[in-house]
Amino acid sequence: MNTQEHIDLAEKFGAHNYAPLPVVLEKAQGVWVTDVDGKRYMDMLSSYSALNFGHQHPRLVKALTDQLGRVVVTSRAFYNDQYPHFCKELAEFCGMEVVLPMNTGAEAVETSIKTSRKWAYDIKGVAPDQAEIICFENNFHGRTTTIISFSTDPGARTGFGPYTPGFKLAPFGDISALRKLITPNTAAILIEPIQGEGGIIVPPAGYLQQVRELCTQNNVLLVMDEVQTGLCRTGRRFACQYENIVPDMFVLGKALGGGLLPVSAIASTQKIMQVMTPGIHGSTFGGMPLSCAVARQALRVLVDEGLTERALEMGNYFMQQLRNLNSHHVREIRGKGLLIGMEIKKESGIGKKFVKALKDQGVLCKDTHEQVIRFAPPLIITRGEIDWAMERIQTVMCGDPVMAH
Numbered sequence: 001m002n003t004q005e006h007i008d009l010a011e012k013f014g015a016h017n018y019a020p021l022p023v024v025l026e027k028a029q030g031v032w033v034t035d036v037d038g039k040r041y042m043d044m045l046s047s048y049s050a051l052n053f054g055h056q057h058p059r060l061v062k063a064l065t066d067q068l069g070r071v072v073v074t075s076r077a078f079y080n081d082q083y084p085h086f087c088k089e090l091a092e093f094c095g096m097e098v099v100l101p102m103n104t105g106a107e108a109v110e111t112s113i114k115t116s117r118k119w120a121y122d123i124k125g126v127a128p129d130q131a132e133i134i135c136f137e138n139n140f141h142g143r144t145t146t147i148i149s150f151s152t153d154p155g156a157r158t159g160f161g162p163y164t165p166g167f168k169l170a171p172f173g174d175i176s177a178l179r180k181l182i183t184p185n186t187a188a189i190l191i192e193p194i195q196g197e198g199g200i201i202v203p204p205a206g207y208l209q210q211v212r213e214l215c216t217q218n219n220v221l222l223v224m225d226e227v228q229t230g231l232c233r234t235g236r237r238f239a240c241q242y243e244n245i246v247p248d249m250f251v252l253g254k255a256l257g258g259g260l261l262p263v264s265a266i267a268s269t270q271k272i273m274q275v276m277t278p279g280i281h282g283s284t285f286g287g288m289p290l291s292c293a294v295a296r297q298a299l300r301v302l303v304d305e306g307l308t309e310r311a312l313e314m315g316n317y318f319m320q321q322l323r324n325l326n327s328h329h330v331r332e333i334r335g336k337g338l339l340i341g342m343e344i345k346k347e348s349g350i351g352k353k354f355v356k357a358l359k360d361q362g363v364l365c366k367d368t369h370e371q372v373i374r375f376a377p378p379l380i381i382t383r384g385e386i387d388w389a390m391e392r393i394q395t396v397m398c399g400d401p402v403m404a405h
């Protein structure tokens with residue numbers, strides 16, 4: 001079947017909850033993917049940062065296949081021989097003490113909400129059902145009914161009510177507005193250190209430090225959603241480390257599964273995680289041996305291949321190259337490490353137009369919030385591969401042909 005036949009089949013039998021670019025991928029290796037017509041593209045999205053290691057990383061594939069031949073699913077009714085090591089190694093990687101595994105990012109966010117509320121009742125002493133969590137305008141934390149309840153994106157929210165109460169919204173980057181929202185019932189502040197889906201929005205320097213201080217002063221948990229920014233993507237192990245702060249809880253996902261499986265977790269302190277007791281929360285597949293084996297290897301690859309340093313070096317290079325383009329379509333280029341947003345001027349049209357033209361040139365990326373194109377290639381990308389992409393990006397951003405689309 002060719003591209004159009006696959007698309008027709010997908011549109012006929014699949015729900016239309018996405019509007020993908022018209023490219024049907026069949027194979028992948030490293031930063032490269034191949035479609036069913038044999039055309040090769042560079043993957044500059046990395047499945048929203050799930051593929052920090054690139055596609056088919058040999059060590060990760062080996063960890064997966066080795067574990068496949070041993071034991072895959074045990075449920076948490078029993079222990080397995082991967083889970084204890086996964087918890088220890090992830091806790092150490094994060095500088096935390098205790099880990100609770102789930103599968104998807106949204107499930108980990110839900111877990112952080114439940115843990116924060118339980119902590120507020122059991123330890124902080126908030127009256128039953130009064131706990132509040134402060135989130136931010138323009139956030140993205142996933143797609144569950146509770147999570148979309150505190151989304152400000154009409155597309156994510158409208159039509160899915162009634163909404164879960166207990167959340168307040170602060171403008172991202174404004175510390176005095178945030179301060180005013182804190183009450184004795186505030187359990188936690190849930191924040192992305194850089195808003196990813198929101199358009200690669202980097203908060204003002206010093207802001208996360210101020211948020212940390214605010215939390216400490218008011219006995220409020222700082223919950224850092226690093227599902228997209230974490231695990232070396234931004235040129236630090238965690239993006240919040242740019243401000244030398246330590247949150248009370250990390251929320252992790254995406255790259256934690258090595259680009260092979262959905263694996264997520266929260267990592268926190270013993271003092272907080274003690275509120276989670278047998279039977280009150282869980283997941284059939286969370287902590288399964290296959291996931292744990294792959295995630296353990298993923299953490300090792302990040303360290304062994306120096307992917308933090310690599311993301312920083314390649315990110316700085318890539319960002320400089322993008323700035324050097326001086327394209328008259330571009331309003332701003334921003335980001336950290338290999339999480340880069342290129343904002344298109346409104347008068348030049350929507351980002352999707354450029355994304356389609358880039359696809360035709362062999363560079364796969366995705367627009368977010370209409371005007372922003374996100375570049376987030378695998379962290380293993382080389383200078384030569386960035387140069388290859390830059391030639392195509394230059395053609396699209398500095399040539400006229402794009403206007404024909």
Ligand SMILES: *Cc1c(COP(=O)(O)O)cnc(C)c1O
Nearest residue numbers: 104105106140141142225227228
């Ligand atoms: C992608 C994402 C999530 C949700 O992860 P899923 O695996 O899609 O449920 C949560 N938080 C952030 C910051 C994300 O980027």
